Amino acid sequence: MKAFAELYANLDATTSSNAKLAALQAYFRDAAPEDAAWAVYFLSGGRPRQLVPTRLLRDMATEASGIEPWLFEESYQSVGDLAETISLLLPESTYTSEDGLAVWMEEKLLPLRGLPPLELAERLPALWAQLDQPSLMVCIKLITGSFRVGVSKLLVTRALAAMADLDSKRVAQRLVGYTDLSNRPTAEGYLKLIAAESSDEHAQRGGQPYPFFLAHGLAQPVEQFDALLGAPTDWQVEWKWDGIRAQLVKRDGRLWVWSRGEELVTERFPELHSLVSGLPDGTVIDGEIVVWKDAVQPFALLQQRIGRKTLSKKVLEDAPVAVLAYDLLEHQGDDWRNHTQAERRAQLEQVVTQCNQPVLLASPLLTATTWQALAEQREASRSLGVEGMMLKARDGLYGVGRTKDMGVWWKWKVDPFSVDAVLIYAQRGHGRRASLYSDYTFAVWDGPPGSERTLVPFAKAYSGLTDEEMRKVDAIVRKTTVEKFGPVSSVTPSMVFELGFEGIALSKRHKSGIAVRFPRMLRWRQDKAVDEADSLATLQDLLT
Amino acid sequence: MDLVIARPEGLYCPAGDFYIDPWRPVERSVITHAHGDHARTGNQHYLAAAPGEGILRSRLGQDINLQTLAYGEPLVHHGVTLSFHPAGHVLGSAQVRLEYQGEVWVASGDYKVEPDGTCAPFEPVRCHTFITESTFGLPIYRWQPQAQIFAGINDWWQANIAAGKASVLFCYSFGKAQRILHGIDASIGPILSHGAVEPLNRVYREAGIHIPETLYAGDFNKTDPLLRQALIIAPPSAGGSSWIKRFGDYSDAFASGWMRLRGTRRRRGVDRGFVLSDHADWPGLLWAIEQTGAERVMVTHGSVGVLVRHLREKGLDAQGFTTEYGDDEEEAGA
Numbered sequence: 001m002k003a004f005a006e007l008y009a010n011l012d013a014t015t016s017s018n019a020k021l022a023a024l025q026a027y028f029r030d031a032a033p034e035d036a037a038w039a040v041y042f043l044s045g046g047r048p049r050q051l052v053p054t055r056l057l058r059d060m061a062t063e064a065s066g067i068e069p070w071l072f073e074e075s076y077q078s079v080g081d082l083a084e085t086i087s088l089l090l091p092e093s094t095y096t097s098e099d100g101l102a103v104w105m106e107e108k109l110l111p112l113r114g115l116p117p118l119e120l121a122e123r124l125p126a127l128w129a130q131l132d133q134p135s136l137m138v139c140i141k142l143i144t145g146s147f148r149v150g151v152s153k154l155l156v157t158r159a160l161a162a163m164a165d166l167d168s169k170r171v172a173q174r175l176v177g178y179t180d181l182s183n184r185p186t187a188e189g190y191l192k193l194i195a196a197e198s199s200d201e202h203a204q205r206g207g208q209p210y211p212f213f214l215a216h217g218l219a220q221p222v223e224q225f226d227a228l229l230g231a232p233t234d235w236q237v238e239w240k241w242d243g244i245r246a247q248l249v250k251r252d253g254r255l256w257v258w259s260r261g262e263e264l265v266t267e268r269f270p271e272l273h274s275l276v277s278g279l280p281d282g283t284v285i286d287g288e289i290v291v292w293k294d295a296v297q298p299f300a301l302l303q304q305r306i307g308r309k310t311l312s313k314k315v316l317e318d319a320p321v322a323v324l325a326y327d328l329l330e331h332q333g334d335d336w337r338n339h340t341q342a343e344r345r346a347q348l349e350q351v352v353t354q355c356n357q358p359v360l361l362a363s364p365l366l367t368a369t370t371w372q373a374l375a376e377q378r379e380a381s382r383s384l385g386v387e388g389m390m391l392k393a394r395d396g397l398y399g400v401g402r403t404k405d406m407g408v409w410w411k412w413k414v415d416p417f418s419v420d421a422v423l424i425y426a427q428r429g430h431g432r433r434a435s436l437y438s439d440y441t442f443a444v445w446d447g448p449p450g451s452e453r454t455l456v457p458f459a460k461a462y463s464g465l466t467d468e469e470m471r472k473v474d475a476i477v478r479k480t481t482v483e484k485f486g487p488v489s490s491v492t493p494s495m496v497f498e499l500g501f502e503g504i505a506l507s508k509r510h511k512s513g514i515a516v517r518f519p520r521m522l523r524w525r526q527d528k529a530v531d532e533a534d535s536l537a538t539l540q541d542l543l544t
Numbered sequence: 545m546d547l548v549i550a551r552p553e554g555l556y557c558p559a560g561d562f563y564i565d566p567w568r569p570v571e572r573s574v575i576t577h578a579h580g581d582h583a584r585t586g587n588q589h590y591l592a593a594a595p596g597e598g599i600l601r602s603r604l605g606q607d608i609n610l611q612t613l614a615y616g617e618p619l620v621h622h623g624v625t626l627s628f629h630p631a632g633h634v635l636g637s638a639q640v641r642l643e644y645q646g647e648v649w650v651a652s653g654d655y656k657v658e659p660d661g662t663c664a665p666f667e668p669v670r671c672h673t674f675i676t677e678s679t680f681g682l683p684i685y686r687w688q689p690q691a692q693i694f695a696g697i698n699d700w701w702q703a704n705i706a707a708g709k710a711s712v713l714f715c716y717s718f719g720k721a722q723r724i725l726h727g728i729d730a731s732i733g734p735i736l737s738h739g740a741v742e743p744l745n746r747v748y749r750e751a752g753i754h755i756p757e758t759l760y761a762g763d764f765n766k767t768d769p770l771l772r773q774a775l776i777i778a779p780p781s782a783g784g785s786s787w788i789k790r791f792g793d794y795s796d797a798f799a800s801g802w803m804r805l806r807g808t809r810r811r812r813g814v815d816r817g818f819v820l821s822d823h824a825d826w827p828g829l830l831w832a833i834e835q836t837g838a839e840r841v842m843v844t845h846g847s848v849g850v851l852v853r854h855l856r857e858k859g860l861d862a863q864g865f866t867t868e869y870g871d872d873e874e875e876a877g878a
Contacts, residue, residue, distance in 0.1 A: 013809075013816065074682060080807055084806055092686065
């Protein structure tokens, strides 16, 4: 645990990818395979379900720290991270356990799940007493399932590949599905990740998907496209669908559906199960799951469905899904990722046609002779319910992750919706922004200027400001606080921000009657007075 | 009658007609220590503890009207007996003890309870009412013994030398810088100090405090190989400046009590955070308050509300004093 906590501290302390890579390599070089197995799991985003309910954890930590609950709460507000708060409050331990991460996980932490409170009250303090402060913080993050550190899966892959002298694409391939809840990290599994290449590896792949190829944002003006991208005819152009990116894997008479988070989601989409008969064995399709009723439906519908544990008949009728296929990664059992985009597309169309099922459609291609003409077509994005366009190099191969070395995909999104809104509540942030007021609630007016009107909250946002701006906002919040409700402060309205968001829908859960997607701050409008902010009517106009 | 009250100009003693660390110019000021938020220019008369004279004059002007008293030496003014007692914060820092008609108040200024060798150690003074700071007034703030912190700085410095990098350590230039210089192992390599730090080193040396030899950072060329082995002590404001660029590929660190929190550490964006403060930690505050035997406690700058509530729950008569003391570390840490 100590070595893993040190790795966490090293990764946390730097923003340099090289320094992180060096820290990862140093860790994996010395770690026992069973410990490394868990480290890979956590570092590439694996999260076991919460082991101890947060409420209990807090109560027990407060008790063990010998402080009043309100003092714990004040401390938490100041630190902004529960695991860190607890680790700073518990009695300092002089002794540190020599047990590795695997022993901690398998023998000490996982067995805590489901234990009655009395039993936990006995076990937890005994465990805590074995760890120094940095290890304790990491340990509690593992217990709460909130372990996160700034490394990408790609970086973990690179570290393992360099250490094992393997192609990093091979390691990425082996890592797919490693963090799925059904997989329990073991020494054996870890050794497989870094084992030398073998000839039967491809045949042993089961339902394994391929690592997703990810797109880069394209924000340059269209006038520069000729210089940047060359002729539009070199590009495969499609709509950018607003759904769930997924891979359909059909092998050995079975179908697996994997989400972009490498989560197995086959059970959530029963209407896709019929594809098991339509697709030949040895087929892997990359595409987008959307709600489809002759045309794509808003993401909000899909979202409501994802949240459900059980899918009622009504839900399936109201929000039926289909897959818009846009790539073919495996065909007749062969890895097709080294074929060009154009070849893959041609073959994909055949596969879709032969499958001949309404739940599998080929994502249509868009054509034009000039970028300007494509830009004009793109104007229709909003009314078509898409986010913009995807541009894929026709001679590009299918890469791993967000890379450009084998081919490139660009996402050419339409500008976000935007309105000018007023900051009315502020909450202190977490992690790097602990103790700063960094999470804000925004409101618009419920009437036109000059009328008797009030501000109605409609969105929360916490991203988009520079650190410098955030410090300024924080200072203003502190000066203009009217009332505090726990960590939230209401302020005298004085600050206007241009808020951007991707989608807008009617909502019964929000006071304003409106819900927006991915709200963020585009600009601090210091030039605008509160009276000049937009009103609900502006938002309602965007709905149509 | 209250011996000290809060007024717009500062903490005021009505019986003696003087202010303690006023933030607006007044006729008579009693200064606890020379940090900028406690010692300001423009007062007609200054009274301070003798060991702080050098620093006060170097910061406020050689010609200020300053009277000094040795620690423990009493002075009677309008019937109020005043004396200074070590606060252990920085060189010359003092608590102010006031006695009037049998009633004793002590104003702590800023204080630290762990002795550090660069100033007279904190000395608890019995009183009826104690005015305490609360900069680190939350139980999450607990300091490790400074020897451990210095060992950490030494290790970091040595590792940087091995990697061929300069070591840039940011810290507050008065007090913290000298404490670090005093505490580290100067045999590891050359030590350079920033132009804002060096004059204070001089005052400390003149006061007989051991500060190892320091070179002036401005004297070195970017290509000088000595820089790759050097420890550079600089104020936080030097971060991101062109001054810092001369050190090429360097590792940086920040020494402050605020480094206890991961969020502040990350916000700073330095490679390392060393948790080293010249203020009392939570156990230190509570210990100091208890040692005074005071039944009444006035809490100033920091976590006023938290400390007041905690002391009240322990049965003390506690209340907050609104002051304009910022915090030397806050400025540096935020």
